[in-house]
């Protein structure tokens with residue numbers, strides 16, 4: 001066995017590999033670029049070597065520097081992880097030349113399978129069904145038109161050197177061919193320095209199903225079942241699961257055998273994934289083979305109980321596979337969510353910045369593979385994936401609920417992520433039924449938001465959770481005045497019954513709380529439906545809150561500001577405005593914000609005396625924040641900002657009397 005391995009990668013996958021090495025008693029060497037100097041993978045490895053500036057071309061993609069580092073540190077093997085150099089045949093060859101083991105297949109095998117055209121040839125030779133099409137590079141537009149007519153529209157123009165979904169173009173009619181071909185060529189030339197394009201029939205409504213295989217250097221090839229990876233955005237996976245609802249015992253056997261046949265034909269060794277497309281009729285076709293460990297390997301690990309990295313290392317060290325096909329047992333269900341620094345509402349554009357909050361998680365049957373921590377900087381240099389949350393359950397439904405709980409309680413701030421987006425997919429009725437194709441996100445989402453509103457129960461649960469938190473916060477606030485009140489001599493009759501009016505967008509909920517004397521047990525009626533809510537004994541300033549609702553643990557993320565509570569639950573985020581019935585009646589007199597009405601001014605909601613102005617010119621303010629205090633009918637009333645913005649002008653002053661609708665503050669938005 002190796003004594004020391006260099007890990008030619010960063011982020012969560014570097015850490016993942018270090019963990020297995022530790023378990024196996026193998027020392028690890030990390031490599032890092034300038035910006036990664038303080039990152040987790042550097043700290044967790046036994047040694048770390050600086051390999052250059054932040055751009056990956058001068059660091060993580062620099063063959064020479066990485067191999068030098070391995071030689072210097074006396075490493076016997078290099079694990080490439082995924083991405084970066086993992087499927088680079090020249091790198092694999094250069095590593096081997098130095099007498100170091102590349103943990104992966106041989107460089108010629110990588111080259112043959114990395115090229116989608118030659119991979120398809122190998123598949124055909126092995127008797128594996130492939131997507132119908134023309135398996136040669138095409139250039140001449142006249143010839144292409146003829147070919148596409150034979151294949152049948154829609155067609156997919158695919159780069160031979162592709163990866164990460166780049167450079168592919170769907171063409172639905174002949175008129176689009178020429179421009180699509182040109183843009184496909186341009187994109188793949190830029191991305192891969194190769195502009196060979198071939199044509200495939202575009203399969204409509206398919207599922208992406210892939211088979212994990214493992215092969216040693218002694219002729220043994222096994223498969224570890226399938227993964228369903230149909231939930232994709234921009235041809236990239238977001239949610240993966242194992243097994244797949246679309247695959248039964250018989251189909252698994254057939255796909256598995258085909259994947260193994262392909263691996264044998266290619267002379268494959270180590271871990272690999274054979275990607276298939278499964279059409280609506282249940283026919284499957286080979287798409288490509290990835291000659292490395294996949295991002296989504298944990299779902300396979302969770303249902304097989306195997307450590308794929310350990311198997312990779314053992315195979316790399318020349319050992320025979322420790323198990324045969326009949327020893328592979330699939331147990332339960334696993335689902336993974338990839339959490340990326342990206343904005344679903346802006347077409348998944350990557351977002352960068354400092355992770356100001358990051359609360360990981362514990363939990364039974366939850367696994368977190370992460371490369372970041374609070375204080376990590378998410379830069380423009382590398383992939384936007386931050387971490388993966390993986391759940392296991394006896395059944396698909398158990399795994400799904402488990403992952404939803406995990407995401408409900410996960411708190412990340414500082415960069416925009418797809419966390420709530422991923423969570424909403426898990427809550428989507430179609431996903432629950434297991435009805436999905438690669439078009440799932442395009443079909444069911446608009447601007448990054450699900451088209452399905454929260455269910456009555458989900459929304460009422462959010463209302464109940466928000467109201468009880470609001471109530472307890474208010475209670476604490478009042479209790480802090482207890483001594484003052486006692487001095488003044490007003491006595492406070494304890495109440496066990498409270499009413500609130502909760503507004504969320506156009507919905508208004510009437511909420512009734514009872515149970516104050518019971519301590520933490522509440523009965524909360526939301527528009528007449530009763531929920532039993534158990535609250536924690538401690539303060540409510542937390543961003544993550546756990547409540548027992550109708551006997552079930554539920555997690556929420558919340559932010560609290562005056563009458564406003566922002567709540568995230570099951571992928572839905574809502575702002576709730578909470579009032580006592582009296583406040584609510586008063587607020588009815590507030591001018592209604594008409595569509596198109598000025599939102600950049602704060603108007604006085606009632607006639608009265610300005611007794612306090614809580615902001616200065618130039619201050620940044622947020623919607624819901626109290627800005628001005630007005631006294632009217634012997635009552636002080638805070639007037640909240642209608643928007644987020646900067647205070648530009650304060651046309652009133654303390655001591656002024658104002659009329660309804662008189663301007664108090666002007667904002668710059």
Ligand code: ADP
Nearest residue numbers: 162163164165166200201202203208235288438
């Ligand atoms: P990459 O190397 O970018 O992963 P793939 O060949 O694996 O390229 O394709 C990526 C995704 O594109 C697949 O997961 C699938 O959703 C879609 N896709 C690929 N080929 C086809 C096809 N012929 N018909 C329909 N969808 C396809």
Ligand code: ADP
Nearest residue numbers: 359409411535536537541542543544545546547
């Ligand atoms: P904050 O974000 O306000 O710092 P944290 O995220 O650090 O709060 O709180 C995290 C810890 O508190 C977690 O372990 C979480 O499970 C626990 N926690 C949160 N709400 C509750 C609750 N209502 N009852 C018990 N534990 C809770």
Ligand code: MG
Nearest residue numbers: 164165275288
């Ligand atoms: Mg692929």
